[in-house]
Amino acid sequence: MRGKMEPVLRVKDLKTEFFTYTGVVKAVRGIDFSVNPGEAVGIVGESGCGKTVTGLSIMRLITYPPGKIVSGEVSLDGTDLLKLSESEMRKIRGAKISMIFQDPMTSLNPALTIGFQLSEMLILHKNITKEETKKKIIELLSMVRIKSPENVFNQYPHQLSGGMRQRAMIALALSCEPKIVIADEPTTSVDVTIQAQILNLLQDLKSRVNSSIILITHNLAVVAGLCSRIIVMYAGLIVEEGNDRQVFDNPKHPYTWGLLRAVPRVDEQEKERLSTIKGLPPDLMSPPKGCPFAMRCSYAMKICFEERPPYFNSEEGHRTMCWLLDKRAQKVKRDE
């Protein structure tokens, strides 16, 4: 059991918007969360819910125009990253905080060998000799279970398979032993077997390196077993947050119920029973004043369309933005 510890990352009232010709898209609408040292936190939600924008905002990779972090605080070990200059931020990216993208080619340069790219990162952030750098890179490539790391050192990204490229990108992200690694849908572009291997690798790395992980995914099944805390996002807001037991065994938000229904169960043969949540998320150019899920929720009450619910705490560390948790609401049975 961990005692009370200081979070390594604290996100406070983060708001990120995109200023387009047709209007302002409020992609992240004021979210708060923190990540403890060595902890793996999952951010889950459908595409467009703000989870990737949250990751990019933490990394300060939102480009203006059209995107802009309009308010909030992202503090890493007590330093507010949103107050740093771009050159100060460059020293932190890769060294203290890094990101693994869905498509490895976003981080890997096709014209440079894997060895060269990893060396660049190490030389930029660590004060080590050329020999030490090569030794460290071979170690890193072996750690992400790349066979024949000496050969891969001299290869270009296109010479590797999709799964190997993903591993090389993970090695790049971990090269400077950052405090936090943000992995955005790291298994989406690879097939099911490789997906399992990559998740297994992240699990193994979590115990070997002391970095914290933020795993961003649309699939709740991906965070199971890896993340001890889960944040469910919808329409730019956190609608539920709890530990893995609270979210998987005792979810409180109707949207989380829907996400759980969409998770394939290994024990169920009837895969066709998998359901998706009907309807579409609200338009974030003019989000509804009430609960953002009201239009799709089969439990919606009058108040849901009129007022955004506050957070209700059902247990320590378990909060849910839903009127069903108000003492005055009628008890409902979860539709499984």
Ligand code: SF4
């Ligand atoms: Fe459904 Fe109302 Fe809860 Fe929103 S607040 S999820 S509409 S019951």
